Amino acid sequence: MTWIVFYLGCGIAFAHFFRIRFLPVYFCALILLITCVIFIKRDLVFKILFPCFVFILGALLLLNSYILPKSHISHFIFYKNDTVFTVKGFISSQPQLKEGKPSFLFRTEELEFNSAHYKCSGDILVYLKEAKSLAYGEAFILRGAIHKPFKLYGDRVSGIMRVNSPICAVSLGKNCGHPLLRLAYYLRNNAEAIIYRKLSRLAAGILDAMVLGEKSNIPFIVYDSMSKAGTVHILVVSGFNVGVVASIAVLLLKVLGISRRIRCFLAILCLIIYCFATGVSSPVVRATIMAVFLLAGLIIKREADIRNSLALAALCILFLNPRDLFSISFQLSFSCVAAIVFLYPKLQAFFRSQSIRPKILQSAAQGCLVSLSTWLVTLWLVAYYFRFFSPVTVLANIFIVPLATLITLCGFSLVIVALVFPSGANFFVPSIELFVALLINLNNFFIRLPFAYLYL
Amino acid sequence: MLNLTQEERKVVLFLAGIALLGVVVNFGLKQFGAGKTVASFSENLGKVDLNSADKKALLGISGIGEKLAQRIIEYRDAHSGFNGVDDLRNIRGINASKLAKIEEYLIVK
Numbered sequence: 203m204t205w206i207v208f209y210l211g212c213g214i215a216f217a218h219f220f221r222i223r224f225l226p227v228y229f230c231a232l233i234l235l236i237t238c239v240i241f242i243k244r245d246l247v248f249k250i251l252f253p254c255f256v257f258i259l260g261a262l263l264l265l266n267s268y269i270l271p272k273s274h275i276s277h278f279i280f281y282k283n284d285t286v287f288t289v290k291g292f293i294s295s296q297p298q299l300k301e302g303k304p305s306f307l308f309r310t311e312e313l314e315f316n317s318a319h320y321k322c323s324g325d326i327l328v329y330l331k332e333a334k335s336l337a338y339g340e341a342f343i344l345r346g347a348i349h350k351p352f353k354l355y356g357d358r359v360s361g362i363m364r365v366n367s368p369i370c371a372v373s374l375g376k377n378c379g380h381p382l383l384r385l386a387y388y389l390r391n392n393a394e395a396i397i398y399r400k401l402s403r404l405a406a407g408i409l410d411a412m413v414l415g416e417k418s419n420i421p422f423i424v425y426d427s428m429s430k431a432g433t434v435h436i437l438v439v440s441g442f443n444v445g446v447v448a449s450i451a452v453l454l455l456k457v458l459g460i461s462r463r464i465r466c467f468l469a470i471l472c473l474i475i476y477c478f479a480t481g482v483s484s485p486v487v488r489a490t491i492m493a494v495f496l497l498a499g500l501i502i503k504r505e506a507d508i509r510n511s512l513a514l515a516a517l518c519i520l521f522l523n524p525r526d527l528f529s530i531s532f533q534l535s536f537s538c539v540a541a542i543v544f545l546y547p548k549l550q551a552f553f554r555s556q557s558i559r560p561k562i563l564q565s566a567a568q569g570c571l572v573s574l575s576t577w578l579v580t581l582w583l584v585a586y587y588f589r590f591f592s593p594v595t596v597l598a599n600i601f602i603v604p605l606a607t608l609i610t611l612c613g614f615s616l617v618i619v620a621l622v623f624p625s626g627a628n629f630f631v632p633s634i635e636l637f638v639a640l641l642i643n644l645n646n647f648f649i650r651l652p653f654a655y656l657y658l
Numbered sequence: 659m660l661n662l663t664q665e666e667r668k669v670v671l672f673l674a675g676i677a678l679l680g681v682v683v684n685f686g687l688k689q690f691g692a693g694k695t696v697a698s699f700s701e702n703l704g705k706v707d708l709n710s711a712d713k714k715a716l717l718g719i720s721g722i723g724e725k726l727a728q729r730i731i732e733y734r735d736a737h738s739g740f741n742g743v744d745d746l747r748n749i750r751g752i753n754a755s756k757l758a759k760i761e762e763y764l765i766v767k
Contacts, residue, residue, distance in 0.1 A: 224685060231678055235671070242667050252667075255674065262681050271688040286762040331718065345705075345763075347720075367718025367763065369706055521677070 203513035209253045210517065213260020214524045224265045231258040263524040275310050275324040276360040281350045288314040288345045289363070292378040294325055296387050296481075297336040298418070304336055305329045307358070308344065309378075326361035327351065332368050338387045339379020345370040357525050386478035390414055393479075396620040397613070400631050405638040408437070412606065413613040415439035415480040424642060429588060430655045431648045432577065432595025436606035439480045440535065441489035446614055447476045448493050466497045473497075484519060484526055485535035491515035508543055512536070530587050534580055541579035542572060549575050566600075573599040585658055594654035601644055609637045705765040708746075709739045719763045726751050740766045 217227075234255040241247040270276060278287075295307035306328055313322040326348060330336075346365040365371050377384070393414060398406045407419035417425070417437055428434040451472040455465040477490040492511040499506035516536055519526050526532045549571045550556065558564040573596045585591050592598075612634045620627035648654060662670060706715050708730070716727040729749050734740060743761050746752045752760075 228678075228682060228685075235675055235678060238671055238674075242664065242671065248667065252670075259674065259677060259681075262678075266681050266685050266688075269685060269688050271691055273691070284759070364720075366720040367706065367715065369715055369718060370763070 203510045203517070205253070206256055207513045207516045207520070209256040210260040210263075210520060211527055213257040213262075214264045214520065214527045216257070217261035217264040218528065222261065222265065224262065224269070227258060227261055227265065231255060231262055234258060260520070260524065263521065267524050271323060273320065273322050274360065275313065275322045275326060275348075276350060278313060278315070278320070278322065279348045279350050279361050281352075283349045284347055285315050286345060287348050287363070288343060289322075289326070289348070290341075290343045290374075292341045293336060293338055294379075296338055296390070303330060303332070304334060306336060308342070308363070324360040325358055326363050327359045328363045328365060330368075330371060331364070331366045334368065334371065337377070339377040339384055341374040341376045341378050343372045343374065357523070382475065383478050386475045389475065390479040392621070393617045396617050396627070400616065400620065400627060401634060404642075405635050408638050408641070409609065409613045409616075409634060411437040412610050413439075413443065413617065415483060415486065427642075427645050427649050430590065430592060431598045431602070431645050432584065432592040432655075433598050433602040433606075433645055433648075435534070435538070436602060438485055438531070438535075439483070440485040441492065441539070442607065443480075443610060444473060444476065444486065444489035444493050446610060448473055448497065450614060450618065463501055466501045470494050470497050484529060484532040487519055488512075488515040488535055488539065491518055512539055512543060530583070533583055537579045537583060538576045541575045545575040545579060546572055569600055569603075570596065573603070589658045590655050591658055592655040594648050594651055598645065598648040601648075602641065605637060605641050605644065609634060609641065612637065706763055707765055707767045708743065709734065709766055719760055721756065721760045742766050 216222075234251055238248060238251050238255055241251065275289075289308070289310050290312040291308050291310040293306045294309035297304045297306040307325045308328045309325055310322045313320050328344060344363060344365050346363050348361045348363040351359050351362050394410060394416070397409050397413070400406075401409060403419070404421065404424070407421070408424070411417045411420055415438065420437065425434065425437070428437065448469050451469040452465050455468055460468070473490050473493055477486050480486050492506075492508070492515050495511040495514065496506045519532065550568065553567070553571065555564060555567045555571055558567050577595045577599075581591065581595075612630050616627050616630040616634065619630065706719060713727045713731060716722050716730055717724065722730070726749075729751065730746070733745075733749050737745075740746070743757070743764050743766055745766075746757055746761075746764075747754070
């Protein structure tokens, strides 16, 4: 499975760097597939031809993702445009408030301009001039100018629309959103409300990032210091959070006396809801797919292979959006886990960490090796994208990761306890505030060490 | 590396074939599917009625500021309303290019 993902990734990268056309490549893939079927019994021929086929399939996936349907909104708009468009559709993301002005992704369905009316598709980013109570899935007809976005906004945003008057945003009074996503956003809003009600602004911002993946409320200075120390990964929802959610779900269902098989099914459902609530980012999708396979393995009483689970997670993400291969979050997330899966056992054998006694020293040594293995793999990516090199990362992570684990556990406990016993949640508040203060001060201490980080 | 049994190879090739078919169907739909035109929305949707709009509604239109909104309301009161959007030309501060810019957002009922 790992090799299949490797060849697929190479194919995607090839199509990204070299200009090739869809149809000739498609016929090559078809011929290779037919040849593979014919020579299925020939070991050597299959082993040569099948990787070639997967490589070309990867290239095809990327080429196909570049082609937009004729009804796509980007065919109607330009970079500079004063034409007023009327668009019908629904809010496809969680609305954000910035300086009292809401913004959200809007899934377009119909479009009208210059007295012509079209069916259309694609998401646009909408900025409303005045605050309005909005929710995911709400159907609207909007009127305003739309222009094409620059690269900065990512792949998903096909246009930017500014609606200058409240009269230009007419609610259709119905909700077109997916019920599962509506539930996910409802739970997320409640959890966020609890976090911000109970904690100080700084602690709430950090906990919001750790538990729900919302980083917009973290002060720049804190985020910057964590980037320099190489500890910023704790602010991203990842495998650990998914593991905590799965454990909590399984434990609560066990208390209710539900059978093991149904417990696993319900835990999978909880993970999918959590994945949607945290914004379906690459790290959380990877962790969710891996956890789902682990739980599915428990259901059918088979042990999940971590390498295959990781490869399958990559395969799913790349099939859905091959352009994710070039996103920083995908590269960092997969390289970190790949380092733990492939490099860490080799380092463990090399340093003979399993023979260290007493047990507590062995655990500390293994923690260092995990940190070292992820650092060795990700330092190249960090240097390339962020233009700095942080030798302090390994040391900082040894102290910061356990502290972040504590904060995340306290954060989840705070939210769950506050839902059933609001005043009981207050017991967690001082601990979280203390841990967050400790985390920030410890991080600042590490980046003040000599040669903690170097700009390239 | 790719040490698959013959049964496993059949399954992998079947899935690969399905993926290849999916890619070409998706490509065909995007490449050869025609952009459909559908019935239009109400023409007045999202437009501000000059004869009933308050200052706040007028200020919501890009290109109309505090002073211009005040002048529009004063003109409306003095002339018992607007007969058409073109009447705005009679207001100081609105020339042809300005009118062209804001008339998309305005209506007279």
